[in-house]
Amino acid sequence: MMVTAMNVKELIHYATLAPSGHNTQPWKFSIDDNVIRVIPDFERRLPVVDPDDHALYISLGCALENLMIAAKRHGLSSTIDYFPPDEKSECLRITLSPNGDPGDEDLFDAIHVRQSNRSLYDKNEIPEGHIHKLIESNIFDTVFLKSFDPNKQASEPIINLVKEANRIQFNDRQFVEELLSWIRFTKKEMNNRKDGLTAEVMGFPFVPRWLGRLILKTFAKPESEASKSEKQIRSSSLLMLFISKKHDKRHWVDLGRSFERVALTATSLGLAHAHLNMPCEVESVRNKLSSHLELDHDKQPLLFIRFGYAEERPRSPRRPAEEVIMQSDTR
Ligand SMILES: Cc1cc2nc3c(=O)[nH]c(=O)nc-3n(C[C@H](O)[C@H](O)[C@H](O)COP(=O)(O)O)c2cc1C
Numbered sequence: 001m002m003v004t005a006m007n008v009k010e011l012i013h014y015a016t017l018a019p020s021g022h023n024t025q026p027w028k029f030s031i032d033d034n035v036i037r038v039i040p041d042f043e044r045r046l047p048v049v050d051p052d053d054h055a056l057y058i059s060l061g062c063a064l065e066n067l068m069i070a071a072k073r074h075g076l077s078s079t080i081d082y083f084p085p086d087e088k089s090e091c092l093r094i095t096l097s098p099n100g101d102p103g104d105e106d107l108f109d110a111i112h113v114r115q116s117n118r119s120l121y122d123k124n125e126i127p128e129g130h131i132h133k134l135i136e137s138n139i140f141d142t143v144f145l146k147s148f149d150p151n152k153q154a155s156e157p158i159i160n161l162v163k164e165a166n167r168i169q170f171n172d173r174q175f176v177e178e179l180l181s182w183i184r185f186t187k188k189e190m191n192n193r194k195d196g197l198t199a200e201v202m203g204f205p206f207v208p209r210w211l212g213r214l215i216l217k218t219f220a221k222p223e224s225e226a227s228k229s230e231k232q233i234r235s236s237s238l239l240m241l242f243i244s245k246k247h248d249k250r251h252w253v254d255l256g257r258s259f260e261r262v263a264l265t266a267t268s269l270g271l272a273h274a275h276l277n278m279p280c281e282v283e284s285v286r287n288k289l290s291s292h293l294e295l296d297h298d299k300q301p302l303l304f305i306r307f308g309y310a311e312e313r314p315r316s317p318r319r320p321a322e323e324v325i326m327q328s329d330t331r
Helices: 005-016 054-073 105-110 128-136 153-170 173-181 187-193 209-219 222-234 249-268 283-292
Strands: 027-032 035-040 076-082 092-098 143-148 238-244 272-275 300-308
Touching: 005 027, 005 035, 005 054, 027 054, 035 054, 054 076, 054 092, 054 105, 054 249, 054 300, 076 249, 105 249, 128 143, 128 238, 128 249, 143 153, 143 249, 153 173, 153 222, 153 238, 153 283, 173 209, 238 249, 249 272, 249 300, 283 300
Parallel strands: none
Antiparallel strands: 027 035, 035 092, 076 092, 143 238, 238 300, 272 300
């Protein structure tokens, strides 16, 4: 199969369906024949919750993995150069070539269906074979997965760390302001921006921004948020921690790729998932988590995910491919 402009744009569409912290979609793309570059968009950073940008690079890794799964499904193979020094700006460079290997249909089909589902789950047990499939879908030896049963005593210290981090974050005015700035309270805001966390995704109705801010500031208090997280955890069937071998850009991208593969596998098995990253986001709590798990110095727990069964939720918006593709000479 030839690599055409048409299918390159389609591949970028699949990349844009990837998850990202606060749905910032911190990516841009450029195309040169059979080369696609995934470029970090630092205007979409989250300086309060993600000061070292590790979540930004994890999100880029998720987009990269979607792109590669879609390329394979379109009969294309891809090689990746991580941050090649000969480029004008920092990027992940993907070179496509015809291949013929049809790729993984289940993962590809799940790209459109996957979503972060913040509702309460139904506590039903996940078959052992499905847990194995989730673990096996991580193909990176730089990423370690640790699973926990939320209803076993061994998970209690970790649940307490989630709550501790929740309290710290919701006591921090800058954290709350940053979060509020990414909430799209009205349909108009959602349709104009096509990013961020919409009211309906967060579980409340569309309301004017001033009212939404007031409601959140009144009700999203440290203790109520901690107790909400606890309820969400206790309704889940499985918890999984994603641990990076090292704390640098390349490892963060690979952790994102690994997470996306696990999330797509979960989706293909009918499992819902959502993030509980608070203990990974607050550095002091992350250190406590690492000590509790007796992780070596370099290793970093960066994503904490719950899995279970739940009804589908409203979808998060995305900017279309045309809005995130740059002209090569404007990079
Ligand atoms: C690196 C990363 C960090 C995230 N952190 C959180 C989080 O702390 N809490 C949360 O509810 N969702 C979190 N998410 C999920 C995003 O909010 C979600 O992907 C985004 O809103 C788009 O929605 P979707 O996943 O349903 O497509 C995170 C996602 C990524 C990739």
